[in-house]
Amino acid sequence: MRKIKWGVIGAGGIADRRTLPGMMLADNAELVAVMEINMELAEKLREKYNAKVAYDNYEGLLANDEIEAVYIASPVVCHKEQAIAAAKAGKHILLEKPAAMTIEDGEDILSAAKEAGVLIASGFMMRYHGYHQKVKEMIANGDIGDIVSARGQLTCWYPEIEGAWRQDKSKSGGGALMDMGVHCIDLIEYITGAKTVETCGFNSTRTFSYNVDDSSNILIRLDNGAVAYVDSHFNIPDEAAFCRLEFYGTKGSILCEGTVSQIEAGEVKAVISGADEGYNAAQNRTTDGAFKVEAELGNMYTKEIESFGNSIINGTALTVPLEDAIHVQKVAMAAYTSTETKAFVSVE
Numbered sequence: 001m002r003k004i005k006w007g008v009i010g011a012g013g014i015a016d017r018r019t020l021p022g023m024m025l026a027d028n029a030e031l032v033a034v035m036e037i038n039m040e041l042a043e044k045l046r047e048k049y050n051a052k053v054a055y056d057n058y059e060g061l062l063a064n065d066e067i068e069a070v071y072i073a074s075p076v077v078c079h080k081e082q083a084i085a086a087a088k089a090g091k092h093i094l095l096e097k098p099a100a101m102t103i104e105d106g107e108d109i110l111s112a113a114k115e116a117g118v119l120i121a122s123g124f125m126m127r128y129h130g131y132h133q134k135v136k137e138m139i140a141n142g143d144i145g146d147i148v149s150a151r152g153q154l155t156c157w158y159p160e161i162e163g164a165w166r167q168d169k170s171k172s173g174g175g176a177l178m179d180m181g182v183h184c185i186d187l188i189e190y191i192t193g194a195k196t197v198e199t200c201g202f203n204s205t206r207t208f209s210y211n212v213d214d215s216s217n218i219l220i221r222l223d224n225g226a227v228a229y230v231d232s233h234f235n236i237p238d239e240a241a242f243c244r245l246e247f248y249g250t251k252g253s254i255l256c257e258g259t260v261s262q263i264e265a266g267e268v269k270a271v272i273s274g275a276d277e278g279y280n281a282a283q284n285r286t287t288d289g290a291f292k293v294e295a296e297l298g299n300m301y302t303k304e305i306e307s308f309g310n311s312i313i314n315g316t317a318l319t320v321p322l323e324d325a326i327h328v329q330k331v332a333m334a335a336y337t338s339t340e341t342k343a344f345v346s347v348e
């Protein structure tokens with residue numbers, strides 16, 4: 001099987017925690033080079049993942065002709081410069097979420113990739129979760145009828161850390177919503193196949209002293225009329241959050257617990273009821289009919305790398321085109337605007 005030759009820019013964070021271990025299991029990937037901001041760390045990672053070359057600057061990595069695709073997992077503030085340079089160097093790009101600091105930066109990245117004729121995908125890897133794929137299939141089948149309501153939740157405990165780029169708006173572009181809420185927005189849109197047209201939200205910093213939101217609670221109205229609630233927090237303990245994804249339709253509901261995560265795990269339950277039975281004045285509440293949904297689980301990061309590789313090798317459609325990530329960013333930015341203006345904000 002042909003293997004895509006990869007270079008990784010910003011290899012010491014999520015790349016080292018999840019994506020590089022996932023890449024090692026991918027059957028169409030070969031790691032050629034890693035880049036980190038200091039040579040000692042770069043060399044350590046090169047050795048750990050058996051790459052050929054280590055760099056302490058991204059320009060050096062991009063000049064390596066053997067590399068066909070780059071995975072960019074640097075802080076958000078670096079995405080624009082590095083992704084545009086990668087496009088100009090003719091490399092296909094898997095760019096971590098959120099796409100960039102601003103919508104305009106995301107659009108500039110996309111234009112550069114199009115101009116250079118390279119593929120560019122976003123790192124919304126939760127789309128590959130076996131349960132999310134299964135739930136998407138159930139909803140497309142009409143199993144729970146017309147979707148009227150949904151919810152996505154992702155939280156963690158993230159106290160002040162000296163020098164943390166995520167806690168500095170000039171390096172992250174935003175807080176809990178930009179960092180975690182975007183996964184939920186993306187999952188709700190991907191799974192329902194609907195796009196957000198309007199949002200309103202409360203975004204605030206109430207627990208910590210940094211200048212980005214540690215609390216984000218937003219509503220999004222989808223183009224099919226359904227409304228979803230997305231809650232993302234930096235101030236709820238990791239172990240206290242169920243990281244739920246919920247879908248309610250005219251014929252039933254699906255509840256995912258613990259699936260909005262970096263680990264392909266969790267549990268999914270569904271209720272499918274005969275709404276045609278007519279109104280029941282007793283309003284008896286029972287979920288006795290709930291059943292466990294089964295799906296084959298694996299490693300989302302391996303699937304992400306393999307899927308992008310397949311798009312390069314076989315021309316298959318991208319699972320997470322950058323256009324989708326830019327749309328999600330529009331939703332997040334509109335929700336921030338809504339907090340300031342105290343009004344509903346339309347999303348293109």
Ligand SMILES: NC(=O)c1ccc[n+]([C@@H]2O[C@H](COP(=O)([O-])OP(=O)(O)OC[C@H]3O[C@@H](n4cnc5c(N)ncnc54)[C@H](O)[C@@H]3O)[C@@H](O)[C@H]2O)c1
Binds near residue numbers: 013035058078
């Ligand atoms: N998809 C996911 O599962 C997931 C999870 C976490 C983070 N992310 C995304 O990945 C990106 C990185 O987040 P993180 O949690 O790994 O951050 P991090 O701070 O843990 O790691 C970032 C790495 O980039 C390096 N770096 C710093 N400046 C750089 C530069 N100028 N050029 C290249 N590398 C540089 C740092 O040394 C560090 O090793 C962000 O876009 C974030 O939103 C995605």
